[in-house]
Amino acid sequence: MLRQLRPAVLMVLAFMMVCGLLFPVLITGLSQVLFPRQTKGSLLERDGHIVGSELVGQRFTAPEYFHPRPSAAGAGYDGMASGGTNLGPTSGKLIRGVHRKPGDGENDPGDFDGIQDLAAAYRGENGLAPDAPVPVDAVTRSASGLDPHISPANAALQVGRVARARGMSEEVVRGLVRANTRGRQFGVLGEPRVNVLELNLAVDALSERQAGPSVGGEVSLAHGK
Secondary structure, rough: OOOHOOOHHHHHHHHHHHHHHHHHHHHHHHHHOOOOOHHHHOOEEEEOOEEOOOOOOOOOOOOOOOOOOOOOOOOOOHHHHHHOOOOOOOOOOHHEEOOOOOOOOOOOOOOOOOHHHHHHEEEEEHOOOOOOOOHHHHHOOOOOOOOOOEHHHHHHHHHHEEEHOOOOOOHHHHHHHHHHHEEOOOOOOOOOOOEEHHHHHHHHHHHHHHOOHHHHHHHHHHHHO
């Protein structure tokens, strides 16, 4: 029996050392050398302060910033509660939302903005006609709730609002959108996309060069407002 147990125990120990220690150490070491920025979270800085990661979406609501797609992660963009709505495409809640008023007149915690609500709000904030088509990513939540990207079409419809709020030319802002649009990976994978945080950093940088630093803008970006 001992002759049978000994090789089994040695194999378990060997695999523990190789798979549980040596392999992770090797991969971690190689990644630190070959991809140092990615292994540290692909963090983005502004004026020496970390303002977010290019991999994780965050909330922006001020008119001078491009807005991300809606989020169902916790109260929105919550990395501790990453997830989607799990609602099917024919769900009435997904399409029309749920809106209830308790006796005290306050909004019910279970209130949920559906696609119709999100589309109306999007058209309103961007000065679009009530029946204007809107990109699907502007009115649907991603599976993670932390998607850092929007479609070029979504960004294009926000150009006018951002330009007016910044006092900048629409063509200049549109140029920033083009400069921050990434194509399909390897030319075939995924869809063209715009990283919202990177675009907003670019808008801030150009705005400051034209009009001087804006303390309010820096605070808003740092907090994702």
